[in-house]
Amino acid sequence: MNYQSIDEANRAVIQKIVEAQPFLLDVVPAKEVIPELNGKALLHSGPSLKWENMTNPMQGSCIGATLFEGWAETEEDAKKMLESGEVTFMPCHSVDAVGPMGGITSANMPVLVVENKVDGKRAYCNLNEGIGKVLRFGAYGEEVINRLNWMKDVLGPALSKALKQIDGGLNVNVIVSKAITMGDEFHQRNIAGSVLFMKEIVPYLLTADLEEKALQEVTKFLADTDQFFLNIMMATSKVTMDSARTIEEGSVITALSRNGYEFGIKVSGLGDQWFTAPVNTPDGLYFSGYSSDQACPDMGDSAITEAYGVGGMATVAAPGVVRFVGTGGFGDAVATSDEMREICIDNNPNLSIPTWDFQGACLGIDIRKVVETGITPIINTGIAHKVAGIGQIGAGTVHAPLGCFEKALEALAEKYGVTAE
Amino acid sequence: MLYTVIKKNMYQDSVNLMLLTNHLSSTEGVDQVSVMMGTPANIDIFKNSGLYTEQLDDASPNDLCIVVDTDSESVVDQVVEGVDDFVSNQSTQSKQSMIPITRTWEMAQNKLSNANLAVISIAGEHAASEANKALDRNLNVFLFSDNVPLDDEVQLKRKAQEKGLIVMGPDCGTGILHEVPIAFANVVEKGNIGVVGASGTGIQEITTIIARKGGGISQAIGTGGRDLSADVGAITAIKGLEVLAEDPATEVIVFVSKPPAPEVRDKVVEVFKTLGKPVVAVFMGEKPREDDDNVHYAWTLEETALKALEFAGSRDADLDQLISENDGFRKMKTNPEQRFIKGYYCGGTLALEAAMIVEDAFNIDPSAEHPDGKMLEHGGTEIIDLGDDAYTQGRAHPMIDPALRVEMVKKAANNPETAVILLDNVVGYGGHEDMAGVFAPVIKEAKDQAEADNRDIVFIASVTGTEGDPQVYEEQVKKLEDAGAVVAASNAQATRLAVGIISYLDSTEPFEQANSNQAANGTDAVKELISDKPRVINIGLKGFAETIRENGGEVVQYQWAPIAGGNKRLAKILEKLK
The missing domain is CATH 3.40.50.261 (Succinyl-CoA synthetase domains)
Known part of the structure; x- marks a missing residue:
């Protein structure tokens, strides 16, 4: 190893995280930047898994994507095609991408392109569809497919035209460091980030030579979509953590993700390998008429935000949503972030949190600290109904299972020639 | 059946409303209840959960929509009341502990x-x-x-x-x-x-x-x-x-x-x-x-x-302090002759006590006989009870008439072998009205004379009495102290101090040097610990942390748990994986 110790290697890893210069460059059809999507292929969230292990909502998303791509005309045909193995599945993470909830991304869906100007790395994430009946929660009705088509034909191109007018792209760090002082933790709450994004993009939308109807629809959609910034934050977190991964040493978490079947983590010193354990089911607040019995097990690449140090790790930054983590008031939020800080190496100076005495957000989750203390990262998440198509039934938190950290620790011990003897 | 209540222009955050819905669900008589803002997405949720009513179509995104499924209309009022209460009283009691x-x-x-x-x-x-x-x-x-x-x-x-x-x-x-x-x-x-x-x-x-x-x-x-x-x-x-x-x-x-x-x-x-x-x-x-x-x-x-x-309780019991504050000890130490205690008492038992202590300190065999009130006579050291019959013939008891004792003190003070003069002062009804007032000028004069001769001499006194006595304890003490005497809280302490001074004068090693030797022992971190209120990391019983904080110490509670949940193998790996 090029470093004196794991601690020193970890310092290099977190240095990469702090140094990252993510810029939102463009919105393009997924197939243009992810060649693997040419042909019948779908991306999904979390570690790789087979069709039969997918949760019902994720299968629903696959059906929706198959219909959207025009590979099948009916739900039945789509299902048959997917069951037959005709469609290739691969994790978003394997192709520099991330996707929320089911994470299902297909060739013609528009994706955000975020580049780290420090090393030119790029990461991609699909666009937020808003709330209600949406593909990421497994809905695939007409309304959903129509919206996906609109996003492909209107929203994606409009954003692309707007972003291309900004020399060098849109500086994401600026929005993030402002939004964290405005009550966003970037997983459960992205209102400030979404508003700031809209504030930046609207002048360019106005000069993007859009038809009036398109302009109206796009601005209305951005105005209505409180979580629009989540997907930008996911791509940002992904590109940042992938840059950090290039150190190839140390014990820092570079990805947290789950596919409804397994929770997977990646570690800076352990390359591209997933270390997995069965997922937990989130706990939280439910819309009326729903309860935890109907909750789908934990899904989505959105936990990349926690790997970066925000989301549940930065609960203290978002007083507006702290009651998802408990009913004890703001004290619980402080306690949650304080506890998360125990498993991290440092605080991120770029992400100063006013409600945390201006400490920076958590920086660099160290798997050694996770195993030592038994404290696993807490993830803020939406909760899907376990039956496809019903959509979101609540929101809350979920802890990463300890098992994947223990497995990774064993692998790290082997890599560094450490035994328990 | 379903009852709908719409509160116009009453925006509430969705998290609050989910909490409120949970809270209201437990109301007796409520089969189902939902409280949400009237956004299109929320109206869809009402539909999906079987709580949709046509009235909801009139709701705007800024209206608070309450739908209750109940058999009894009176329950609806209860629910609405519950909503009002919740909205007007949302502050939650944080359980935040003051101890990190x-x-x-x-x-x-x-x-x-x-x-x-x-x-x-x-x-x-x-x-x-x-x-x-x-x-x-x-x-x-x-x-x-x-x-x-x-x-x-x-x-x-x-x-x-x-x-x-x-x-x-x-x-x-x-x-x-x-x-x-x-x-x-x-x-x-x-x-x-x-x-x-x-x-x-x-x-x-x-x-x-x-x-x-x-x-x-x-x-x-x-x-x-x-x-x-x-x-x-x-x-x-x-x-x-x-x-x-x-x-x-x-x-x-x-x-x-x-x-x-x-x-x-x-x-x-x-x-x-x-x-x-x-x-x-x-x-x-x-x-x-x-x-x-x-x-x-x-x-x-x-x-x-x-x-x-x-x-x-003793005044100036700290010999070290006395010595360090008093330059005269240096002069006495350099004069090897000056090593004797002279004790002139009006109280017989006090004289006996002083003699006991001195004998004990210097391993002097006590004598059974005390001729002429001499409780102790050893070398130049003497402890004399001036109340003995030998001294009271033809004059009043020294508690009343100090003249003889004044003479003896003056004489002893002029004796270059005298290091310490020990005195008692028994006050109260019947005693001299101001014994301290008599001895103060004597002491002052003796000390001044000694200084003029480039010597020093120590007067140590104790006062037997109380504040209630006509002479007033504190006033007697003050007069003696102002004159330059050391006043101890008891006769025993006065005597021990005298003994301590002689021991110091006799010791070969200068005291200051002994002191600095101790400082060099490197006890800084521990000395520092007791020099101020401790700053504590408390590992284990949390009650201890609270006690420390209540008493002004700084404290952090370290909520300890066995490493890796007690998994010895992982703990071992963690120990080495640095």
Whole structure:
């Protein structure tokens, strides 16, 4: 190893995280930047898994994507095609991408392109569809497919035209460091980030030579979509953590993700390998008429935000949503972030949190600290109904299972020639 | 059936409304209830959950929509009332503790970067390893945990010794550090008595008796019950004694333990003698030895407390201070002739007491006969009862007529062999109306004369009386002190002080030098610990942290749990994976 110790290697890893210069460059059809999507292929969230292990909502998303791509005309045909193995599945993470909830991304869906100007790395994430009946929660009705088509034909191109007018792209760090002082933790709450994004993009939308109807629809959609910034934050977190991964040493978490079947983590010193354990089911607040019995097990690449140090790790930054983590008031939020800080190496100076005495957000989750203390990262998440198509039934938190950290620790011990003897 | 209530323009955050919905669901008679803002997405949720009514179509996104499924209309009012209550009273009581809680050493030190003490009360099998980590982080250790193996205790204490730190315990039940009680401790006033003890309840009994009698405690340092064993060798006890010797708040040192291993006892007793402060020691279960210089032995805890109080109450009992503040001692020390005490008493029993103490200190065989009131006559030292018949023939008792005593004092003061003149002053009805007023000019003149001769002489007096007496105790004391005399709280203390001065004058090593030798022993971290309220990382019982905070100490609670949940294999890997 090029470093004196794991601690020193970890310092290099977190240095990469702090140094990252993510810029939102463009919105393009997924197939243009992810060649693997040419042909019948779908991306999904979390570690790789087979069709039969997918949760019902994720299968629903696959059906929706198959219909959207025009590979099948009916739900039945789509299902048959997917069951037959005709469609290739691969994790978003394997192709520099991330996707929320089911994470299902297909060739013609528009994706955000975020580049780290420090090393030119790029990461991609699909666009937020808003709330209600949406593909990421497994809905695939007409309304959903129509919206996906609109996003492909209107929203994606409009954003692309707007972003291309900004020399060098849109500086994401600026929005993030402002939004964290405005009550966003970037997983459960992205209102400030979404508003700031809209504030930046609207002048360019106005000069993007859009038809009036398109302009109206796009601005209305951005105005209505409180979580629009989540997907930008996911791509940002992904590109940042992938840059950090290039150190190839140390014990820092570079990805947290789950596919409804397994929770997977990646570690800076352990390359591209997933270390997995069965997922937990989130706990939280439910819309009326729903309860935890109907909750789908934990899904989505959105936990990349926690790997970066925000989301549940930065609960203290978002007083507006702290009651998802408990009913004890703001004290619980402080306690949650304080506890998360125990498993991290440092605080991120770029992400100063006013409600945390201006400490920076958590920086660099160290798997050694996770195993030592038994404290696993807490993830803020939406909760899907376990039956496809019903959509979101609540929101809350979920802890990463300890098992994947223990497995990774064993692998790290082997890599560094450490035994328990 | 479904009832709909729409509250116009009443925006509430969705999280609040989900909490509210949960809360209302438990209302009796409610089958289902939902409270949401009237956004299109929410109306869809109403539809999906079977709570849709046509009235909802009239709701705007800024309207609060309540739909209740119930058999009884009166329940609806109850629900609406519940909504109003909730909306108007949303502040939640934070359970936030004032004591920061952490889960790792690293964060504990982040939260209290200048911590200087770890209080450890976790299970014994894990205690030693955490105590080692504390020492590695240059923290002193208060180890409340019991069942710590003897080998571990020895290892920890030696390590602490090397690092200039102290390990109190294991099985250390109590402590008081700069007014902050640690673990099981009583609320006692701050005072000038410092305690080192190998017995928690022993310390508690002694400190509480002292407190009840109006005395106070500077520090109480527990050592753990095995500290005075041959294996441990009193490492902590000695360190504790040394820091108390240097602690300006401590004027009297109390030591309590079971009888130590013989070789350890000798070591500890030797340390007692070097402390330069009165030491009251009790080795429980052992008959007290004879007092030796500054070291006094007691038999019971009560006796220990009372003896300590006796020294603690004394004015200027601190010989060191007296010597360091008084340049005249240097002159006396350089004159080898000047080594005698002259005691001129009007009280016979007081004279006898003084004689006893002097005899004891200098190993003089007491004589059965006291001709001419001479209670003691040895070399140039003499203690005389001027109330003896030999002196009262033809004149009044010296309590009434001071003339003879004045003559004798003047004579003694002019004698170059006299180092200390001891006097009593018995006041009260029937006595001289102002004995101090008579002696004050005599003392002043004698001291001035001595200074003119490039000498010095010490007057030590005690006043037997009270504030209620016609002469008024404090006024008598003040007159004597203003004249340059040292006034002790009792005759015994006055005499001990006199003896102490002679011992100092006789000692070969200059006192200042002895003092600086002690400072060089490298007890800085421990000295620092007792010089201010402790800054504590509390590992284990949370109640201890609360006590520390209530008493003004800074504290962080380290919510300790076994490494890797007790998985030894992973713990081992973690230890090496650095």
